[in-house]
Amino acid sequence: xxxxxxxxxxxxxxxxxxxxxxxxxxxxxxxxxxxxxxxxxxxxxxxxxxxxxxxxxxxxxxxxxxxxxxxxxxxxxxxxxxxxxxxxxxxxxxxxxxxxxxxxxxxxxxxxxxxxxxxxxxxxxxxxxxxxxxxxxxxxxxxxxxxxxxxxxxxxxxxxxxxxxxxxxxxxxxxxxxxxxxxxxxxxxxxxxxxxxxxxxxxxxxxxxxxxxxxxxxxxxxxxxxxxxxxxxxxxxxxxxxxxxxxxxxxxxxxxxxxxxxxxxxxxxxxxxxxxx
Numbered sequence: 481x482x483x484x485x486x487x488x489x490x491x492x493x494x495x496x497x498x499x500x501x502x503x504x505x506x507x508x509x510x511x512x513x514x515x516x517x518x519x520x521x522x523x524x525x526x527x528x529x530x531x532x533x534x535x536x537x538x539x540x541x542x543x544x545x546x547x548x549x550x551x552x553x554x555x556x557x558x559x560x561x562x563x564x565x566x567x568x569x570x571x572x573x574x575x576x577x578x579x580x581x582x583x584x585x586x587x588x589x590x591x592x593x594x595x596x597x598x599x600x601x602x603x604x605x606x607x608x609x610x611x612x613x614x615x616x617x618x619x620x621x622x623x624x625x626x627x628x629x630x631x632x633x634x635x636x637x638x639x640x641x642x643x644x645x646x647x648x649x650x651x652x653x654x655x656x657x658x659x660x661x662x663x664x665x666x667x668x669x670x671x672x673x674x675x676x677x678x679x680x681x682x683x684x685x686x687x688x689x690x691x692x693x694x695x696x697x698x699x700x701x702x703x704x705x706x707x708x709x710x711x712x713x714x715x716x717x718x719x720x721x722x723x724x725x726x727x728x729x730x731x732x733x734x735x736x737x738x739x740x741x742x743x744x745x746x747x748x749x750x751x752x753x754x755x756x757x
Contacts, residue, residue, distance in 0.1 A: 481734055484517060484518045485518070485519040485520075485521070485719065486503060486518065486519070486520050486521070487521050487619075487645075487647075487721050488503055488520065488521065488523070488549070488553070489522055489523035489562075489564060490522060490523065490524050490526075490528050490545050490549050490564075491526045491527065491564075496527075496528055497528075497548070497552055500549055500552035501552050501553075503520075503553055504552055504553040504555075507520075507553065507554060508554055519560065520558050520559050520560075521558060521559060521560035521561070521562065521592070522546070522553070522558050522560075522561060523561070523563070523564035523594060523619075524541060524542050524546060524549070524561075524562075524564055525537060525562075525563055525564025525565040525567070525594070525595075528541075528548075536565075536567040537566070537567030537574070537575035537578075538570050538578075539577065542563070542575070542578040542579070546582060546587055546588070547587075550587065557587050557588060557589065558588050558589075559589050560589070560590045560591075560616060561582055561583075561587070561590075561591060562591075562593060562594045562619060563575050563576075563596075563604070564594050565595045565596075566593075566595065566596045566597070566600045566604075572600070572604055572607055575604070576591075576604055576607040576608050577607075579591040579608065580612070580613040584613070590614075590617070591608060591613055591614075591615055591616060592615065592616050592617045592618065593618050594618065594619035595620065595621075596618065597633065598631075598632035598633045598635075599632075601615075601618055601633060601636055601637065601642075602640065605640045605642060606640075614641070614642075615640070615642045616642065616643065617643045617645055617718070618633070618642055618643070618644050618645070619644075619645050619646075619647060620644055620645075620646060620647070621646070621648045622644070622647075622648070622649065622711060623648055623650065623651040623655060623711070624651070624655060624707055624710055624754055625651040625654060625754075626648065626651060627754075634714070634716045634717075638716050643716070643718035644716055644717050644718060645717070645718060645719045645720070645721060646711050646717050646719070647723075649707060649708055649720045649721070650704055650707055654680070654681075654685070655692070655704060655707035656702070656703060656729075657693065657702065657703055657704075659681055659686065659689060660686070660689055660690055660693055661686075662681065662686045664681065684757065688753055688754070688756060691753045692706065692707075692750065692753055695746060695749055695750060699740075701735055701736075701739055702732050702735065704729075704732055704733055704736075705732065705733065705735045705736040705739060706736075706739075708720050708722075708733060708736035709736045709739050709741075709742060710750060712736070713741070713742055722734075
C-alpha cells in the first residue's frame with residue numbers, strides 16, 4: 481500500500497523495548513531487502529531503567545538508549561532519532577549536541593524532537609542549526625479533538641523549516657465508528673487500562689462524533705478517513721502516524737489518501753462542530 485515509515489521508541493511495549501524487538505524480527509524475516517526504501521525512527525526520553533540516567537535528555541541516556549535500540553532492532557542505523565520529550569533539568573545544548581553527535585556518528589541520518597512546545601522547539605532547532613545538523617521533524621499529538629499544535633507550534637516549525645508528523649490522529653480511537661452509540665465496546669481502548677478513559681465518552685462528545693460522522697457519510701467515507709484527511713488539510717503536517725491494530729483498520733485509514741480534498745463548506749461545518757461545547 482506504499483507504507484514506508486515505521487515509527488518506534490525505546491519505551492514502546494509493554495514491556496518497554498518489545499516493540500523494537502518485534503520490529504527487528506519482522507525486519508529480518510520480511511523487510512530487510514527493502515531497508516534502503518523504508519524509514520525507521522526511534523526515540524528516547526521516557527523511563528527505561530532505574531537511576532538518573534534512565535530517562536529524560538542527558539547525553540549519557542540518549543547515547544546508551546540508541547545503542548540498545550539498534551541492538552533490539554538489528555539495525556546499523558535509524559533514519560530518524562528523536563528526543564522524545566523536553567528535559568527541564570538538562571541544558572538543551574547538551575540534549576541537542578548528543579543528537580547532533582549521533583547523526584555525525586552515522587547512528588541516525590536525521591535528528592528530530594517530540595512533545596516540545598513552541599518555545600522549546602525554537603530553542604532546540606536553533607541549537608541544532610548552530611551545530612550544523614538541521615532538525616528534520618517534530619512529532620506531536622494532533623487530532624480533531626486535540627488541537628494544541630495550532631497555538632504557536634505549527635507556525636514556529638514552519639518558520640524554522642521543520643515538518644510536523646502527527647500521532648494519535650484518531651484520538652485513541654474516538655474518531656472511529658466504535659463509540660458512536662455511546663457504548664464502550666469490549667476490547668476497545670476505553671475498555672482497557674489505557675490513555676483513553678471511559679469517562680471521556682460523554683453525551684456531548686457522542687453528539688459531536690455523530691455530527692462528524694454525518695459529514696463522512698455524505699462524502700462516502702469512514703469517520704477515521706475524514707479525521708486523517710482533515711489533518712492533512714494543513715501542509716505543515718507532513719505526515720500522519722497510524723496505530724491500527726488490524727489489517728481492516730489499516731485499510732480503512734488508508735482510504736483517506738484517495739479521498740478528494742475537503743471543500744471550504746465541509747471545513748466550515750467541521751469547524752463549527754468542533755467548536756461546540
